Each structure stands twice: as structure tokens, then as C-alpha cells.
Amino acid sequence: xxxxxxxxxxxxxxxxxxxxxxxxxxxxxxxxxxxxxxxxxxxxxxxxxxxxxxxxxxxxxxxxxxxxxxxxxxxxxxxxxxxxxxxxxxxxxxxxxxxxxxxxxxxxxxxxxxxxxxxxxxxxxxxxxxxxxxxxxxxxxxxxxxxxxxxxxxxxxxxxxxxxxxxxxxxxxxx
Numbered sequence: 001x002x003x004x005x006x007x008x009x010x011x012x013x014x015x016x017x018x019x020x021x022x023x024x025x026x027x028x029x030x031x032x033x034x035x036x037x038x039x040x041x042x043x044x045x046x047x048x049x050x051x052x053x054x055x056x057x058x059x060x061x062x063x064x065x066x067x068x069x070x071x072x073x074x075x076x077x078x079x080x081x082x083x084x085x086x087x088x089x090x091x092x093x094x095x096x097x098x099x100x101x102x103x104x105x106x107x108x109x110x111x112x113x114x115x116x117x118x119x120x121x122x123x124x125x126x127x128x129x130x131x132x133x134x135x136x137x138x139x140x141x142x143x144x145x146x147x148x149x150x151x152x153x154x155x156x157x158x159x160x161x162x163x164x165x166x167x168x169x170x171x172x173x174x175x
Contacts (some may be wrong), residue, residue, distance in 0.1 A: 021152070021161060028145035028163035031079055035143060035165070038082035042141070048129035050144040058135025058170060064118060068175040070131055071115040072168050079143065079163035090157050094169070113171055124149050127166055138170045 032051055036044050042053040064070050075092040077084040086101035095111040105111075116123060118131060126144025134140065146161035154160050 024161050025145045025147045028079065028147075028161075031081075031163060032143045032145065035079065035082045045133060047132055048125070049148045050126045050130035050142055052130045052134070053141045053143070054138060055141065056137075056139040058138030060136035060173060062173065062175055063133045063135055064131060064170075064173045065175045066119045066132070067117065068173055069115060069117050070134065070173045071113050071171040072131075073113060073171070074169075075167040077165045077167070078158065079165050084141075084165055084167065097167070124164070126164065130166070131168070134168070134170050134173065136170055136172045138168075140168050140170075142166045142168060 036042075036051055036053060039053055042055050043057075045052040045054065073092075073094040075084075075094055075097045076090050078088040078090060080088050089097070089101050089103075092098050092101075092103075093111055093114055095105075095108075098105055098111070118128060123131075124144075126148030127142060129148065130140075130142030130144065143163070143165050145163045149162060149164045150158060150160065152160045158164075
């Protein structure tokens with residue numbers, strides 16, 4: 001009898017875990033929608049589970065395509081509410097943002113522009129989808145749920161299943 005109860009309990013818990021994860025991602029999608037709604041002056045672009053909110057339009061004629069190369073500065077935040085704050089910053093290569101967030105950095109080499117080839121270099125799926133279509137000179141925020149970030153993994157100070165926001169300043173693109 002104990003074995004049967006234990007088996008039933010395991011099955012119930014195992015069935016609930018995926019449902020709880022799905023619910024967490026749905027809650028994050030709702031939080032992302034609220035973030036978008038809180039910034040009506042920014043232009044949203046939706047792509048593969050990511051939302052790009054363009055703050056400042058880019059100046060280049062072409063847009064970044066799969067296989068294109070993009071150079072940018074970034075600041076990564078955990079999504080919390082409808083704005084980003086220094087308390088949720090987990091990574092940046094932008095010295096101005098690091099200083100404004102009171103980060104003490106002894107290794108100035110982290111403030112190098114990031115250059116990646118879209119579709120070839122390893123990027124979070126949410127970030128890759130959000131970068132598709134950016135223009136040189138564009139400033140934007142890219143938001144996505146934990147489903148398109150690290151999923152169930154804990155990475156550094158980023159909890160598992162976390163929704164992320166990247167503030168991106170695109171320096172250049174080449175297709």
C-alpha cells in the first residue's frame with residue numbers, strides 16, 4: 001500500500017512540475033506585456049518569443065539578418081515590474097551603466113564592445129530573436145521569458161526560469 005501511495009504521489013508531483021514551470025512563463029509573458037504597455041512611446045517588435053522595444057531608431061538603411069554581424073553595448077537585467085533598475089543589473093559591457101549602478105570594476109577590459117555573428121555565435125535564444133532586424137545606431141530593450149533565456153538553469157546571480165531584459169545600443173551591423 002505504501003508503495004502504491006508513493007508511486008501516486010510521485011506521478012502527481014511530476015505532473016505538476018511542468019505545469020508550474022508553464023505557469024511561471026505565462027506570468028512572465030504577462031509582466032513583459034505590462035512593461036511594453038508602460039512605454040507607449042517606444043516601438044514594439046515581436047519575434048519568436050522576444051519583444052524588442054525601440055527607444056531610438058537606427059540610422060543605417062539595412063537591418064540585421066541571420067548570419068549578419070552586430071556590434072553593441074548591453075546591460076542585462078532581471079525583469080521586475082515595468083522598469084529596469086541598478087538592483088536588477090546582472091551584466092554589462094557599458095562603463096557608463098556600470099558606474100551609474102555603483103559597480104566597482106577592477107578589470108576595465110569588460111567594457112569592450114560585443115560583436116557577434118547572428119545564428120553562429122552562442123547567444124540566448126531570446127536575445128538572438130530580439131536582435132534580428134536591428135539597425136546600426138538603434139537603442140532598444142529586448143525582453144523575453146525564462147523559456148528563451150536559461151530555462152531551469154541557475155547562472156551566476158540569475159535564478160532559474162528568470163525573465164530577462166537587455167538594454168542594447170547597436171554600434172553597427174553588417175550583413
